[in-house]
Amino acid sequence: MTQPMTSPSEYSFSRTIPVDESYDLVVAGGGPAGTAAAVCAARLGLKTLLVEASGCLGGMGTSGLVASFGPVSDGERMLVGGFMKELLETMWRQKAFGPHVVREFLDGQLNRWVPFKPEHLKRILDDFAVAAGVELRFFTRLIEADVQDGRVRGVVLSNVEGLRYVKARTFVDATGDAALAALAGAECKVVLRDTDSVAPSTLCSLFGGMRWDDPAYGDDWRGIDAAKARTKTELLERAIADGHFTQADLFMPGMNKIGERTASLNAGHVFNLNPLSSRSLSDGMVFGRKLAVEYLEFFRKYVPGCADLELLATAPVMGVRDSRRIVGEFELGIEDFRNRRQFPDQIAVYNRPTDVHPTDTSKAEYERFLRDFDGKDNLGRGNSVGIPYSILVPRGSQNLWVAGRCHSSDTKVHGSIRAQSAAYMMGQAVGTAAAQSVASGEPACDLDTQVLVEKLREHGAYLPQKALARTMTR
Numbered sequence: 001m002t003q004p005m006t007s008p009s010e011y012s013f014s015r016t017i018p019v020d021e022s023y024d025l026v027v028a029g030g031g032p033a034g035t036a037a038a039v040c041a042a043r044l045g046l047k048t049l050l051v052e053a054s055g056c057l058g059g060m061g062t063s064g065l066v067a068s069f070g071p072v073s074d075g076e077r078m079l080v081g082g083f084m085k086e087l088l089e090t091m092w093r094q095k096a097f098g099p100h101v102v103r104e105f106l107d108g109q110l111n112r113w114v115p116f117k118p119e120h121l122k123r124i125l126d127d128f129a130v131a132a133g134v135e136l137r138f139f140t141r142l143i144e145a146d147v148q149d150g151r152v153r154g155v156v157l158s159n160v161e162g163l164r165y166v167k168a169r170t171f172v173d174a175t176g177d178a179a180l181a182a183l184a185g186a187e188c189k190v191v192l193r194d195t196d197s198v199a200p201s202t203l204c205s206l207f208g209g210m211r212w213d214d215p216a217y218g219d220d221w222r223g224i225d226a227a228k229a230r231t232k233t234e235l236l237e238r239a240i241a242d243g244h245f246t247q248a249d250l251f252m253p254g255m256n257k258i259g260e261r262t263a264s265l266n267a268g269h270v271f272n273l274n275p276l277s278s279r280s281l282s283d284g285m286v287f288g289r290k291l292a293v294e295y296l297e298f299f300r301k302y303v304p305g306c307a308d309l310e311l312l313a314t315a316p317v318m319g320v321r322d323s324r325r326i327v328g329e330f331e332l333g334i335e336d337f338r339n340r341r342q343f344p345d346q347i348a349v350y351n352r353p354t355d356v357h358p359t360d361t362s363k364a365e366y367e368r369f370l371r372d373f374d375g376k377d378n379l380g381r382g383n384s385v386g387i388p389y390s391i392l393v394p395r396g397s398q399n400l401w402v403a404g405r406c407h408s409s410d411t412k413v414h415g416s417i418r419a420q421s422a423a424y425m426m427g428q429a430v431g432t433a434a435a436q437s438v439a440s441g442e443p444a445c446d447l448d449t450q451v452l453v454e455k456l457r458e459h460g461a462y463l464p465q466k467a468l469a470r471t472m473t474r
């Protein structure tokens with residue numbers, strides 16, 4: 001029923017909407033974090049609903065065409081375990097990686113990104129979710145939270161059927177933007193320019209007609225070897241000097257080899273985009289598509305082996321690196337990272353440089369990025385930082401967890417552990433925590449973390465900490 005206008009800038013209304021069936025767990029967002037959370041919780045017996053705004057699982061890795069996992073090894077051994085390891089092994093068996101990916105990418109190469117075919121990943125995640133008994137609700141957006149006495153009691157979903165109220169005992173926010181946490185009134189940090197250095201966004205794209213066998217090119221263009229890095233920078237600088245690009249962006253993250261003739265491109269920063277503004281996102285999509293064509297023409301004209309390149313598609317969603325994060329029970333900070341700190345309640349360990357992209361096109365920012373990436377913020381061989389449970393718990397939360405991009409860390413650490421490989425591990429941890437909470441009645445903010453760590457180990461997580469603790473790191 002609509003109500004009269006409360007003011008010229010506000011409109012209030014109330015409606016009665018149908019109540020759907022109840023669940024043990026509702027997961028909002030089916031990216032890496034949400035998919036792992038839902039599958040792992042369902043495998044542990046929770047009646048689980050996974051709500052996803054798009055039409056597939058995988059988030060940035062599929063819808064966003066970010067077709068490369070951040071490193072999964074510390075240079076000596078595979079660091080990821082549990083669900084993420086199972087996913088890697090399945091992708092390896094099914095040949096879902098780029099054709100040049102060898103076992104060493106997974107088992108023992110330092111700072112090695114792992115390219116994959118996004119379409120294949122979609123189907124593997126479908127299979128995992130269906131086999132686990134997760135109820136999937138695609139094209140469905142979570143738009144409101146019902147909080148009573150400090151607990152989230154239910155959420156409002158919007159889809160082709162209209163609005164629905166869904167009750168659950170526990171909730172996971174894996175929306176990337178901390179959308180549910182914010183709606184539930186959890187304290188959040190909005191990461192925008194002037195308050196913190198906001199990482200720029202990128203609209204990723206897909207290309208055909210690539211000549212990966214051209215000797216001048218090699219297997220990827222990430223600049224892993226110094227000679228290629230120099231060539232890449234030289235070519236970009238030449239094109240910029242020629243006035244080829246709209247903006248003089250010196251940093252092009254990567255062209256990933258995902259097939260014998262295909263590639264996914266992570267290039268074209270959309271600076272100063274506000275990921276929490278639909279207008280800014282819309283403007284960003286228009287600009288991103290324009291940049292994709294500029295990169296197509298750049299490759300055709302300046303890069304060996306690319307004369308026949310074709311732009312097959314840009315992603316249907318903006319590649320947002322950072323937007324809103326929760327204020328958690330603990331914030332993982334850069335000193336923890338540089339000290340390679342391990343925690344009794346860690347639910348994963350990880351090794352990836354702090355990949356905080358330049359925030360503008362200045363040379364100073366580009367050089368700052370390179371210094372961090374290759375220097376003090378690179379953990380090095382055989383090392384890792386622990387990801388404690390407490391960065392996934394909004395302060396004082398009873399029955400809501402977050403996982404993935406919207407966890408609690410500072411900007412630099414976020415630049416490392418926002419990677420898909422880490423997001424899958426966080427997802428498994430909160431799905432497991434929700435199952436523990438449903439069984440024991442323990443609130444999220446006071447969960448027995450020793451039990452959680454032991455359960456995660458039982459399910460294959462690699463958690464090398466010697467000392468465990470019953471309470472989380474604060």
Ligand SMILES: Cc1cc2nc3c(=O)[nH]c(=O)nc-3n(C[C@H](O)[C@H](O)[C@H](O)COP(=O)(O)OP(=O)(O)OC[C@H]3O[C@@H](n4cnc5c(N)ncnc54)[C@H](O)[C@@H]3O)c2cc1C
Pocket residue numbers: 028029030031032033034051052053054058059060061063064066068069070071113140141142143174175176177179201202203204266318319320321403404405406418419420421423
């Ligand atoms: C351009 C770019 C390049 C990157 N490069 C790499 C890389 O090379 N390797 C790597 O490992 N990582 C990379 N990352 C980081 C990584 O992709 C993300 O940080 C990671 O996917 C985060 O996982 P997530 O599950 O938290 O969120 P996402 O992958 O963003 O998934 C969130 C999901 O939630 C859904 N959603 C959002 N709001 C709602 C709502 N209200 N209701 C329902 N559903 C909702 C979205 O549709 C989406 O599917 C990159 C990121 C970007 C943007």
